[in-house]
Amino acid sequence: MKIYKLNEKSKGICESCKKLVHTTFKLVSVPFLNKRGSVNDILCAICDDCDHVVSIPQQSAPRIKEAMNSKKHAIEVRLPHHLLDVLLVASDEFKLGNPELLKDTLIRYYISIAVEDKKVLANIKNFSSSDFAKGSGSRLSLKVSDTIYARFEHLIQTTSLNKTQLLKGLIL
Numbered sequence: 001m002k003i004y005k006l007n008e009k010s011k012g013i014c015e016s017c018k019k020l021v022h023t024t025f026k027l028v029s030v031p032f033l034n035k036r037g038s039v040n041d042i043l044c045a046i047c048d049d050c051d052h053v054v055s056i057p058q059q060s061a062p063r064i065k066e067a068m069n070s071k072k073h074a075i076e077v078r079l080p081h082h083l084l085d086v087l088l089v090a091s092d093e094f095k096l097g098n099p100e101l102l103k104d105t106l107i108r109y110y111i112s113i114a115v116e117d118k119k120v121l122a123n124i125k126n127f128s129s130s131d132f133a134k135g136s137g138s139r140l141s142l143k144v145s146d147t148i149y150a151r152f153e154h155l156i157q158t159t160s161l162n163k164t165q166l167l168k169g170l171i172l
Contacts, residue, residue, distance in 0.1 A: 001059065003057075004025045004043060004045075005025065006026070006027065007024060007025060009022060009023070010022075010025065010045050012054035012055050014052060014054050015054075016047065016052040017047060017052075021049050023045035023046055023047055023054045024045070024046055025043050025057075026046045027041045027043060028041075028042065028046065028053065029041070030042060030044065030064075038067075039060075039067040040067075041063075042056065042060040042063050043059065043060050044056050072143040072144065073143065073145075074141060075140075075141070075152060075163065076139065076140070076142075077139075077140050077163050078136035078138065078139055078164060079135070079136060079138055079164070079168060079171075080137055082132075083133070083138075083168060083171050083172070086172070087103040087106060087107070087171055088100065090103075091103045104142040104143075107142060107167070108144060111144075111148055111151050111155065112151060114151075115151045115155060121158065121159065123172075124155075124159060124169030124170055125169060127168065127169045128161055128165040130172065132172060133168040133169070133172060152166070
């Protein structure tokens, strides 16, 4: 597979111009054919005459696939500030960079573990109603994939807790 660089020149047949044209590889947003979204910042061969997309190189396929398959679901809850601190401290322990960014990954991991471990599931129910879980002064918002969201919904059904209670139990 040939890997193209930004601003590299090429040739291709432009559908709009109906002829062989010179192209330049640029980062562009390309809409899906069904008009339900687009893929941002993918490398494409752009017609030097009319600025239409002439071709999309194979190296852009993973970004397109990700955009097509990754419907993101929002999980938003209000938690006591000290629970967000617990997440940040736990994230900081891994020493993998910015704990603020890692905390969302940690929650996704906790969701995955809870689905498979009955002991963790029992602890979630106990911890979610503890005195330490009381309060709702801060907002937690994260985006998750279809798979993680389905697991989260399964946990809500299994535990009979609401989103906030479930996340409190997961964090504790």
